Amino acid sequence: MTLTATDLLLEATDVSKTYGAVVALHHASLSVRPGEVHALMGANGAGKSTLVKILTGAVSPDTGRIVVRGRERISHSPADARRNGLVSVYQEPAVIPDLDIRDNLRLTATPVEPFRHWLSELGLEKLNLSSLARRLPLASLRIIDLARALALQPDVLLLDEITAALPANLTERVLQAVQQQGADRSVIFISHRLIEIAAVCDRATVLRNGETVGVVEVTAGSEDKIVDLMLGEGAAALGEHAPSGTSTVDRSAQVPRVSARALSDGRRLRDATFDLYAGEVLGVVALEGQGQDELFGLLSGAARPAAGTLQVDGRAVTWRHPADAIRNGIVFIAADRAEALLMQRSVRENIALPSSARITHWGWINLRREGQKVDQAVATLQIDARAGSEVRRLSGGNQQKVTIARWVASGVKTMLCFDPTRGIDIGTKNQIYVLLRDLAAAGTAILLYTSELKEIQLACDRVVVIFGGQVVAEMAAAGADEAALLRAAHNLKPGAALPEEVVAASAGEKTAVEGAIGEAPAAPAPQP
Amino acid sequence: MSAPAASIGRPRAGVADSLGTWARNNAWTLGLLGFLVVLLLFTKYVNHNYSLVSLANTATAVVPLALAAVAQAVVVISGGIDLSISSQMALTSCVAATMMAAYPGEVTAVAIVIGVLMLGMVLGAVNGALVVMTRVPDIIVTLATYFVWAGFALLVRAAPGGSAAKWLKDLVVGSLGIDVVPKAAVVLVVIVAVIWIPLSRSRLGLSLYAVGSNRLAAFRSGVAVNRTKFMSYVITGLLAAFAGLSLTASTGIGTPVPEPTYVLISIGAVVLGGVSLAGGTGGVFGPLVAVVVLQLIRDDMTFMQVDSNYGLVAQGFILIGVLMAGSLIQMRRSRA
Numbered sequence: 001m002t003l004t005a006t007d008l009l010l011e012a013t014d015v016s017k018t019y020g021a022v023v024a025l026h027h028a029s030l031s032v033r034p035g036e037v038h039a040l041m042g043a044n045g046a047g048k049s050t051l052v053k054i055l056t057g058a059v060s061p062d063t064g065r066i067v068v069r070g071r072e073r074i075s076h077s078p079a080d081a082r083r084n085g086l087v088s089v090y091q092e093p094a095v096i097p098d099l100d101i102r103d104n105l106r107l108t109a110t111p112v113e114p115f116r117h118w119l120s121e122l123g124l125e126k127l128n129l130s131s132l133a134r135r136l137p138l139a140s141l142r143i144i145d146l147a148r149a150l151a152l153q154p155d156v157l158l159l160d161e162i163t164a165a166l167p168a169n170l171t172e173r174v175l176q177a178v179q180q181q182g183a184d185r186s187v188i189f190i191s192h193r194l195i196e197i198a199a200v201c202d203r204a205t206v207l208r209n210g211e212t213v214g215v216v217e218v219t220a221g222s223e224d225k226i227v228d229l230m231l232g233e234g235a236a237a238l239g240e241h242a243p244s245g246t247s248t249v250d251r252s253a254q255v256p257r258v259s260a261r262a263l264s265d266g267r268r269l270r271d272a273t274f275d276l277y278a279g280e281v282l283g284v285v286a287l288e289g290q291g292q293d294e295l296f297g298l299l300s301g302a303a304r305p306a307a308g309t310l311q312v313d314g315r316a317v318t319w320r321h322p323a324d325a326i327r328n329g330i331v332f333i334a335a336d337r338a339e340a341l342l343m344q345r346s347v348r349e350n351i352a353l354p355s356s357a358r359i360t361h362w363g364w365i366n367l368r369r370e371g372q373k374v375d376q377a378v379a380t381l382q383i384d385a386r387a388g389s390e391v392r393r394l395s396g397g398n399q400q401k402v403t404i405a406r407w408v409a410s411g412v413k414t415m416l417c418f419d420p421t422r423g424i425d426i427g428t429k430n431q432i433y434v435l436l437r438d439l440a441a442a443g444t445a446i447l448l449y450t451s452e453l454k455e456i457q458l459a460c461d462r463v464v465v466i467f468g469g470q471v472v473a474e475m476a477a478a479g480a481d482e483a484a485l486l487r488a489a490h491n492l493k494p495g496a497a498l499p500e501e502v503v504a505a506s507a508g509e510k511t512a513v514e515g516a517i518g519e520a521p522a523a524p525a526p527q528p
Numbered sequence: 529m530s531a532p533a534a535s536i537g538r539p540r541a542g543v544a545d546s547l548g549t550w551a552r553n554n555a556w557t558l559g560l561l562g563f564l565v566v567l568l569l570f571t572k573y574v575n576h577n578y579s580l581v582s583l584a585n586t587a588t589a590v591v592p593l594a595l596a597a598v599a600q601a602v603v604v605i606s607g608g609i610d611l612s613i614s615s616q617m618a619l620t621s622c623v624a625a626t627m628m629a630a631y632p633g634e635v636t637a638v639a640i641v642i643g644v645l646m647l648g649m650v651l652g653a654v655n656g657a658l659v660v661m662t663r664v665p666d667i668i669v670t671l672a673t674y675f676v677w678a679g680f681a682l683l684v685r686a687a688p689g690g691s692a693a694k695w696l697k698d699l700v701v702g703s704l705g706i707d708v709v710p711k712a713a714v715v716l717v718v719i720v721a722v723i724w725i726p727l728s729r730s731r732l733g734l735s736l737y738a739v740g741s742n743r744l745a746a747f748r749s750g751v752a753v754n755r756t757k758f759m760s761y762v763i764t765g766l767l768a769a770f771a772g773l774s775l776t777a778s779t780g781i782g783t784p785v786p787e788p789t790y791v792l793i794s795i796g797a798v799v800l801g802g803v804s805l806a807g808g809t810g811g812v813f814g815p816l817v818a819v820v821v822l823q824l825i826r827d828d829m830t831f832m833q834v835d836s837n838y839g840l841v842a843q844g845f846i847l848i849g850v851l852m853a854g855s856l857i858q859m860r861r862s863r864a
Contacts, residue, residue, distance in 0.1 A: 058748075077752075078747060078748050078750050088748075092744075093745070096738045096741045097745075097808070098740070104749075107738055107746075
């Protein structure tokens with residue numbers, strides 16, 4: 001790396017950003033050479049998205065220097081970044097749904113002919129520019145957003161998860177287009193798919209805990225190096241923890257409590273297949289946006305599946321409303337306590353709510369019976385209820401315990417916990433792990449999604465890994481250390497072939513998308 | 529909006545194709561026009577004396593309301609709402625009538641009209657600045673300024689009165705040449721055309737739709753979101769001032785007490801006219817048609833001697849019924 005600063009197309013140095021007490025970026029740096037495709041990597045919370053937001057002007061850095069083509073430039077808005085030669089394409093397309101494509105181009109002052117050129121390069125030549133954006137499928141909108149950015153010929157093109165949930169044929173074209181950028185322009189490429197990084201990127205910058213921990217030349221076999229950098233040195237040591245979750249469940253002998261077969265929501269979630277048994281904690285691990293939110297939505301009755309079957313105790317079920325799931329003894333515990341609790345009401349009322357609020361309990365609430373149940377639950381969960389008159393005065397951890405306690409009090413058999421320890425102190429976290437284990441020992445089936453990989457060994461018996469909307473791996477918690485989970489979450493199997501199955505699974509969408517891309521033939525015109 | 533230009537880049541696409549696209553993008557307004565035709569036929573059926581001249585009278589009667597609805601449409605398209613429109617109308621109307629009584633003269637009246645229009649833009653600018661800078665929800669801000677503007681109107685004049693210049697009255701009273709073309713409706717169309725057509729083709733107009741449709745996507749597309757919101761209130765204030773002037777012109781005086789139904793009917797007309805309250809869709813043509821529809825329904829009730837209280841109930845149900853039918857059709861289309 002003998003290049004001086006002026007040879008670099010973009011150089012960000014010493015970039016820091018704190019939100020309150022949280023340090024999102026700590027003297028991070030990124031340098032991009034002209035003509036290269038540069039990957040930006042990092043686990044959840046490593047600071048990737050903050051760095052992207054700073055580069056594109058969505059947030060301002062606390063400190064730091066950003067130099068584009070030798071000139072210092074800090075962008076204060078996306079429009080500003082655009083003038084500085086930096087255009088980004090996000091996972092959620094920045095296309096205005098109520099405008100047609102032509103007006104969307106006008107809004108960003110995009111020349112139409114280059115846009116058309118890139119559209120046909122990307123395989124969308126049949127697109128009708130007068131169709132409203134909201135009538136086009138998401139995959140087409142992504143392509144439109146990308147073609148629009150390419151047509152602007154930016155110095156630096158920033159692609160944030162552009163290939164996520166794109167059908168295989170389109171993904172290929174996108175990757176080709178990314179590589180076609182001239183020797184003068186660069187691309188910053190963010191993707192969870194290491195296989196794509198290896199295919200198109202020249203170098204990769206890896207972030208961990210808000211710091212730049214390494215810059216890697218991408219060659220065959222550098223994926224493992226990248227993952228190691230993302231994990232840091234502590235990774236190996238963590239694997240030595242003895243798992244507290246010891247599976248005593250004989251799974252072959254019983255009917256699964258919940259059994260999902262090829263569940264799909266039609267968008268992100270493609271094929272979720274797994275069994276959850278009574279008496280176990282089944283972990284779910286996935287990178288952001290792999291379909292886990294949708295999976296929990298389907299299981300808890302908040303949304304209806306587009307395909308696949310769901311069985312509870314061996315019976316096929318379809319749910320119209322979360323109340324249907326609750327009636328079947330399946331409840332959802334969200335990461336955000338505010339979604340579940342009545343913050344101004346007492347611990348007692350909050351715990352009693354699900355069992356007392358049913359329509360069939362019309363009339364007087366039996367306060368004594370309610371009181372017994374609640375006291376029992378408070379004792380079981382060791383809730384510190386001194387500030388019990390208003391739930392909002394409890395600590396986050398105790399609030400989360402209340403959300404669990406209310407379902408314990410009403411005798412629920414299955415819990416879907418979605419990142420229940422988010423933002424909770426370490427002591428209470430441990431209490432929640434113990435609580436989940438105790439509940440499982442008492443026969444409850446628990447599905448636990450967590451964004452903290454080490455929780456898997458602390459609380460789970462087994463774990464399934466979701467990638468690209470599919471369950472791609474299942475392992476016992478004993479073997480699921482952070483390194484193994486992170487590799488699996490990137491769909492990286494040691495010694496295995498390329499993740500063809502993901503590509504193959506996407507291909508099913510091909511016809512549907514292509515059919516919609518040209519837009520259905522226009523409605524018959526009124527006859528004069 | 530850009531539908532007429534649809535075929536330029538695509539020589540292969542026929543006229544029928546682009547007409548079809550236009551029809552699809554404006555299906556709601558076309559449906560509403562159809563409803564208006566049915567309503568006119570019904571009116572003729574219950575009232576055999578109803579003629580084109582009566583229709584012209586209806587059109588004259590709705591001018592202030594139509595301007596209020598267009599004003600409301602602009603701010604709703606950009607994702608906001610303005611509850612203070614009726615008191616903006618009262619204040620501008622009072623200022624105009626009082627000034628014209630104090631400084632009579634046909635030429636000074638021109639200066640007064642220009643000043644009142646600027647006053648409207650200032651009122652809108654205050655609304656916009658408060659919404660953008662304080663981050664208090666727009667519904668609260670404009671509810672508060674509703675009372676502020678109404679208070680100012682009473683300070684300007686405690687009781688109805690004042691006068692209007694002759695040319696101003698002549699502008700909205702009577703017809704143009706033949707009886708069936710009311711002057712007021714022509715003035716309305718000219719005002720709306722002069723403001724709306726250039727606006728809808730400008731970058732600001734596009735930004736109004738963009739911000740109303742999806743704020744984040746608009747921000748990421750490089751739209752100055754706050755400036756756009758601010759400008760939407762300024763334009764609404766300008767149109768509300770036109771509405772206030774039309775009140776002064778048609779009554780010859782200024783009335784300091786705002787007519788609260790103007791706000792509610794303007795919102796009803798906007799929604800009935802195909803502008804989503806969530807923002808981003810519709811235009812001003814639909815709300816204009818909707819105002820005529822609502823007025824006709826009221827006229828028919830009066831003619832059929834329906835008790836006016838029942839009339840209100842019926843109007844409410846008709847509004848809900850039409851909106852329900854419309855959303856049902858849209859839901860089925862989006863599923864298909």
